Amino acid sequence: MLKKVLLLQLLLLVMGYCVQAQVSGISQSQLSQVKVDNLSDDQIRQIVAQMKNNNVSFSEIDSYAAQRGISSTETAKLKARIQQLNLDKELTSTPASGVFAGDSSGRQYNISNGDQDTAQYYQDRYKQIKNREDYEREMKRRRIFGMELFNTQNLTFEPNLRMATPANYKIATDDEIIIDVYGYSEVQHSLKVTPEGYIRIPYVGPVYVNGLTMTEAKNRITTQLSTIYPGIRSGNTNVQVSLGNIRSIKVIMIGEVVRPGTYTLPSLATVANALYVSGGPNENGSLRNVEVVRGGKKITSFDLYDFLMNGDLKGNVVLQDQDIVRVSPYKKRVELLGEVKRPAIFEAKDNETLQQIIDFAGGYTDNSFRDVIRALRVTNKAREYVNIPGDSIASFRLKSGDRFYIDSVINRYTNRVTISGAVFHAGDYALEPGMTVADLIKRADGIQEIAATTRGIIRRLQDDYTPSIINFNVQEVIAGKSNIPLQREDSVIIFSKLAIREQFLVKIGGEVNQPGYFSYADSMHLEDLIMMAGGLKDAASLKHIEISRRIRTGGNFDSSDVRMAITEQFDINSDLSSNTAASAFMLQPFDEVVVRRSPSYSEQANVTLDGEVVYPGTYAINTKKERISDVIKRAGGLRPEASSEGAVLLRRTYTNAQDSSFQLSKLEVFYNKAQDTFDVAKTRASIERNEQLLGIELNTILQNPGSKYDLYLEEGDVIRIPKKLQTVQLFGEVYFPKKVRFDNNFSFRTYIRGAGGFTSQALKRRSYIVYANGEVKSTRKLLFFNSYPKVKPGSEIYVPAKPERKGLTPATVGIASGLASVALIIVTILDRL
The missing domain is CATH 3.10.560.10 (Outer membrane lipoprotein wza domain like)
Known part of the structure; x- marks a missing residue:
């Protein structure tokens, strides 16, 4: 028997655990049955956590909900609740993008799901690492001086095809030759060079021009044309030869370029054109040694720094067909940081010094410290710092990898003194030999009328740069009775009388048009303050103006006087002239004036x-x-x-502002006791x-x-x-809610039957009636029977629904039933044993 009891207890514990697991969370299958209005904040957070695990962003909630059978109405409510709890930021999709992009879908791979997912994970990871390396390489390349030319679309180095044909241009296949004969004879020909190198001139025949310059071709063509145009020899007819459409050439880009390969370019293209179309040198390519190889021989070397610094394009030769442009690796690069105009990585030649690198950087900035330049150098075994004096910069030899730091001058002044406060021209001044406080005040054009002349101070830095204070009498310093010499970085402060006392204000309240605080001025009267406040309101009492004043004894404390303020009262009339004492009453700082409301005054209601x-x-x-x-x-x-x-x-x-503020303070307490943000929103909407x-x-x-x-x-x-009411309206859990005619002989149940009766979800004992005058009566319980209220004309009958049982889903009931069956079988077996 004991075994049976223990076994049953174990089964009950397992059943309780399973039920609790179902109730505590919201499973995927339950989402389709969810009513968002019935969910608590914690349950909303559980749903958001499930979405995060599935990588669902806030913008994808609609499709996510549709896949799980959630209606669009509930989806909209769910999104509103998520935004209300500020959980939408947690669902913001942030997949890797740009140069760091791995998987564009933002998926997270689980390498425990099998070989296929594992392979995909490592493949995406490799792409991400590779892209990161490309990004770092590109960032380093952009720091190299001169590389920005190949990253902008505003500078293309396109060849000028509209310029006059260079005299040394050599004609080749596919060039177009334009021959213009003018004078006694007029004729024009546009002839294309054949693959064999000939042009065919009408009535003359083929003329070989391949490999000739424009000057040589003109001489040969003129000689041939003179056989049919005799005026050419006599000078009556002239011949002009020019180049029309030019041919294309193929150039091979090799070496340290971004996109090596063969490129088709116009025959007027130069080395710079070829560099641009190929993306320029890569992170290891040289900008100062771009070679052009023609027929197996190096014909020129192009240094881009000559163009950047001097606008010199002497090495930028015109390319020919099958030329090879080779970008060599750099041999020496150094980095210049700090106070120079163009901090960057610079390429240097063997004979160049640090001074030339600084020139490449545009020189020093205005704030640079030039006495010593610090350098970090990598030797064969370790790293070391090198100090370079300013006079050795022109002779300092560079080593590839050097990094130079040019500091800025420190933020200190050698001869600065400062004056501030109640002077006419406050600010910084130069410290002159033998300069005193009186001299500095004169430089500032003297003190203002509001200056406090009994005391000023000097903030001074001691030898160890700790601050100290020196006080002085301003009046004696100005009169020459006291001479205080100044030191570097002294700061003289002349105080204002207004700044060292509490601001003088007077206050007026009550029945005036503009109550509030006003600045006090000497000889201010009561009437002045009333006028500054916009005058009296119509409801102001003319017999009761009260003025309270601070007690300012200035002596010892008198324990017998426990008053907080002195109060005086005056009677006036609307033009403030009936009481001489009131009109002549002079205010003092911090006086408070209250104009009372007339007790017999009342506004229309x-x-x-x-x-x-x-x-x-x-x-x-x-x-x-x-x-x-x-x-x-x-x-x-x-x-x-x-x-x-x-x-x-x-x-x-609320009938007035006081009631409103008092009630709102009580309502805030009520809101704080609400169980959920949704409850608070509904309650606030109904109360406000x-x-x-x-x-x-x-x-x-x-x-x-x-x-x-x-x-x-x-x-x-x-x-x-209203007019006499003749209908009754039914709402809630009846089969056919509708409006019906009122009949004095009908009871509550009769009206329900007329609407089809109660539904299976109707909570009959909570039914109630709202009468036409706003009175509400609910159903009462008499023993085991419901006593329904009486129906009157214009009544509204409400039948609420039974509350949903949270957690007792069909899945939970199934698990509990299965466990109970297992328990019954085990008990039966134990009985037979």
Whole structure:
């Protein structure tokens, strides 16, 4: 028997664990059944965590939800809740991109899922590492001086095809020769050079021009044309030979270039054109030794620095067909950092020194420290620092890999003194030999009228650069009675009287047009302050102006005087002239003036009557004790078709600013007790309406005027009296919610049956009725039976739904049933044993 009990306890523990696992989280299969309004903040966070594990971004929530059978309405609510909790940032998709891009989809590979995923993971990882190396290589290349020419689209080195044909240009196959004969004879020919090197001139025949310069070709063509145009020999006819469309050539780019290969270029292309179309030298290529090989022989070497520094293109020769442009690896590079105009990596030749590298960098900046340049050099065994004096820069020999640091001058002044405060021209001045505080004040054009002349200070740095303070009498210094010599970095401060005292203000409040604080001025009177505040309001009391003043004894404390302030009162009239004492009263700093409201003054207060009364409209409240019955009587009473049972009163949520602030402070406490952000939003939306419905019983009010049901009216009240109501509206868990005709003989259950009856989800014992006047009555429980409220004209019947049981999903029930069956089988077996 003991074994049976232990086994059953074990099974129950397993069942409880399984159920708890189902309730604690939201599985993928449950998402389709989720009602977002019923989810707590923690459950929303669990859903977001599942999305993060599946790499779902915020923009992909719609498709993610659609795949799991979630409706578009619930999806929109889910996205709103996620944004409300600031969880959308956690779902921001940040896949690798640019030069660091590995897998463009942003997938994360699990190498434990098999050989295929493992291979894919390492393949993507290799791409990412390779791209990172390419990026670092490119960044290093861009730091090399001169490489920026090949990274901009505004400088292309395109050959000028519109210029006059160079005299040394050699004609070859596919060139177009234009022959213009003018004078006594007029004729023009455009002839293309054949692959054999000939042009065929009409009536002359073929003329061989391949390999000839333009000058040589002109002489040969003129000689041939003179056989058919005799005027050429006599000078009456002239011949002009020019180049039309030029041929294309093939150039081979080899060596340290970004994109080596064979390129087709115009026959006027130069070395710079070829470098540009091939991407220029790579990170190891030389900018100062670009060779052109023609027919197996080096014909020139192009140094791009000559062009960058001097605009010299002497090595930039015109290329020919099958030329080879070879970019050699660099031999020596050094880096220049710090206070130079163009910090970069520079390529140097063997005979160049540090001074020439600084010239390549555009020279020093204005803030550079030139006495010593520090260099970091890599030797055969280690690294070392080298100090280079300023006079050795022109002779310092470079070594590849050197890194030079040019510091800036320190932020210190050799002869600066400063004056600030109540002087006419505050600022920094030069310290002159024998200069005193009085001299510095004169340089600043003297002290201002508001200066405090009893004390000034000098902030001085001691020998160890710790600060010290020296005080002096400003008046004595100006009068020459005291001479204080200045030192470097002294800072003289002349204080202002206004800056060393509390700001003098006066305050006025109450029934003035612009209450608040105003700056105090000497000889300010009470009337002045009232006028500065915009004058009196219409509600101001002319017999009660109160002025409170600080107690400023200036002597010892008197324990017998416990007053906090001195108060005086005045009577005035609207033009502030009835009381001589009031008009002559002089204010002092920090006085506070309060203009009281007249006790007999009151503004109009209006209420609105709407609906079935004889004279609907807006009515002023005559007295503070005016009631609902009084205003209806003034409106001529109710019309015959009026429904007094459906009359309602709409009253403002807060009657004045004080009530509003007090109520809001209580509501904040209520919001903090709400379980969820969604609950807070619904509660706040329902409370923050401007008007609230106040149920009244107008029949009782008219039959018993002045009774407890006959409420006092307040400003802004709206009384609405509808026509006689003849319908009843049903909402909630009935099969066919609708509006039906009211019948006095029908009960609550009769109306429910008329709508098809209760649904299976109806919570009958929580049904309630909202009457036309706003009164609410709910169903009561008598023993085991429901006592439904009485239905009246204009009523609204609400049948709520049963709450959903969280966690008891079909999967949970299935697991629990299975475990119970297993337990029953085991108990049966143990009984037989």
